[in-house]
Amino acid sequence: MDDWGKDMADRTVGRLSHRLGVVCLLLVACINAGCVSGRTYRTQLHTSDYCIFEAKGDCPQEVLHQVGETPSKSPPVLLGYVEFDDQGYLREPESKENLMRQIRAIDSDRPVLMVVFAHGWKHNAAPDDGNVEAFAQFLRKIAKADAQACENRACAPRQVVGMYLGWRGLSNKVEPFKTLTFWGRKGRAHRVGTDGATEVLAELAKIKATRRNNRLIVTGHSFGGALVYNSLNQLLIRDTAFANKEGTVARNAADLVVLVNPAFEAARFNALQRKASGMTFKPGQMPILAIFTSQADTATKRAFPAGRALATLFSEHSTPEQRRQNIQAIGHYAPYRTHTLMQLATPATVDFKDFACAWKAYSIGTSNRWNVGAVALARTPAKPESSQSSLESARFNPYMVVGVEKGIISGHNEIWGDEFSDFLYRFVAVQRYGGHCGTAEDSTQQEQD
Template sequence: MPGFRRFGRTKIVLLLLVALYVGRPAYYSLSVWLSPESIGDRACPPGAKGDPDADAPRHRISGTIKTIQLTDAGAYVNRCQLTAALVEFTRLRRGVDDVGKKLVVIYVHGWRNDERTTDGDYVSFKKLIDDLTRANEHRKHVVGIYVSWKARSDNPVLGLVNFWSRMFAADRIAQSGTVASIIGAASNIVRTNNHDSELIAIGHSFGARILFSSVQQNFLYALARAHPGYRGGTYAKIEPIADGVILLNPAFEASMYTRLDAQRRLQEKFNPHQPPLLVVISSKADLATRAAFPFGRWLAGWLPWNELVTVGNNPEYWTHDLRRSEQCQTKERLDFWAGFSHKGLCMTHRVGVPFPFHMVTTDASIINGHSDIWNPEFSDFLFELVKKMSERARPPAYTQGSMTVDQPEADMTTVPLNPH
């Protein structure tokens, strides 16, 4: 094809890039138009579709998953979905659940997933909840909350090029405060009657972007309240809104993490009994966040490096490595300065200041791509990680009280952010 050769492949590529850039507003408009409408964002009227009093049994079944669907603007598609989710772990079965112990796991899915029960993320999340239910039989009532948003297009062409519109939607959802409200409501109920109950939140891809934006300021507030108040002091026990947050191959720029990382310094130290609060796991084999994300951000305009690279691909933030080894030094522990291991997968701490916010890097042998977070080996590791984080979230010495500024290192003074 002489004409093609004369024009040049480079010019063809440049024209395609220009077309993508110019066409972004159309992607936004079309995606918003296709987003589900809210049929009731303020209340769940009695007898309405999804009303838990009308549709659900009186006694709850451990291991149930409740879906909460959101619009691109962050509104509830049906407020009754939220009501049903909260009711699910307030009305418990007779018998084992009478003790009131709960384990609530919230999952915010990422790009190219949705609310359908046949969706790959939903199926894998259900398996995680089923495994946790069996592990906590006769001990805790387990509930899964699947937070869904319009992150997938049924049109295969739009599904490949809707990067900007889905990132824009993720930011709008986070800015609306809805996910923060869901986590806050769940935290309030979980912690009201029993301090052996736990709330763990997990996010993947753009879902991790939504989740981190929803909890970041609460983390900073918790850190400020637990600060010793003087140079060289030890933080009190940090009590954020969730007992643990796990982000998998997160799709948000490194600059969003700058303020949290700034707390990793020599002027103060964290209590050696402080459980980890945030675990971010990113794979070097994730081309979506390692290459496609920076490229998509670059198309939006010339930005500093920290605005282009994702948080998990910034070596300056790395605190842990996740690798395969038959001789793990961590011995199944979840001490934030040492790490965690399970069946030959070792999450070990790098050199540096102990920090309850883990930034973990791994490779293709463990997570081979952006959506490979549910492969059998890593799924098993994730299950054990959630289980350990929930077990460590409420140590036996847990007591409520106010922060003091001069406590021995071994004393876990508690700073409750949600007193009940």
């Protein structure tokens, strides 16, 4: 090549390098512009004269605040925050210790109903995050239902205390980089569950154990569901292995664990499901784990398996079915499904005693469907080849995988709609309802409240 040709080639390469450099700089700038850095949102703790949260953005720095005005003759509904960094470490260990001391102080005076929520992907503990406001309003519904369940009973003074587990679920605000954080955020959720969240949930379980009427409910959404399950699954498996000879499983991890549109693979549920499927549970065994997944959740139905297929491309699988379990999200893996949550053409009564007594009948097997408000929880019909003994055992399996009709939860993040949130707080409240229903089981079923 002559000198002229070499010069032209050098110029062409130079222009391409320059353009590539500009593109890379713009790409980095775009990513940085949308990057959400790790930070602690909640830094102030007051143990009295609580800030009152009414709407999104209220009480922006409070580690513990009140939710709404306090109804007459009722203790205030409180909401606290614990935050974690990407390594699963507590962002403010002393803040967590002070918050736990405050909850223990409340427990020394009255029973507590502790409700934990771990948010999912693309969320955090910022005061303007929609999950913060939605969870606060959900706590108010829980408190109202629990007061009805405890009317004229020993648990009547019970105080509702929420706990919001904040982590860096939102790490970038600019698309497509926001969506491309899927793999990194999934790993961080599992890390937080393995480390920091385990400590927090263990301390809350210890508080639960101090009083007969204390309750602990743990909930999680999306990757927050993965966080919770990662934190508790080994304890759940252990409790199942230690079931007593009557087939009753203790609820040591929590009184109830509820995961909504959780983003973790069905393979993670295999050990628990296999152990439970070989056991015989007696009528009246209360739910321990309830997983709800919407048929309209395209994030876990399509995006999740696509991401998992790429992540497991070179992984070894013993069978095609094992690979399927390792790719599909738990809620969309049909062989594990135990229940359906369906819409009712004609809404049922919403009187608390009526649906609480209907739950009693459902829990002992008198009915295979629980109608509550605008929805009904129905057991999935057993397979034709199932034996009578396995059919009966499956009816009372405390590990529920529920398919939710799309009209109840319309998408991955639409979990706070009236139909589902109304169902959920009632589902939580009726678990240990001890009121008289005028039925035969009242004389034989011993309530613990």
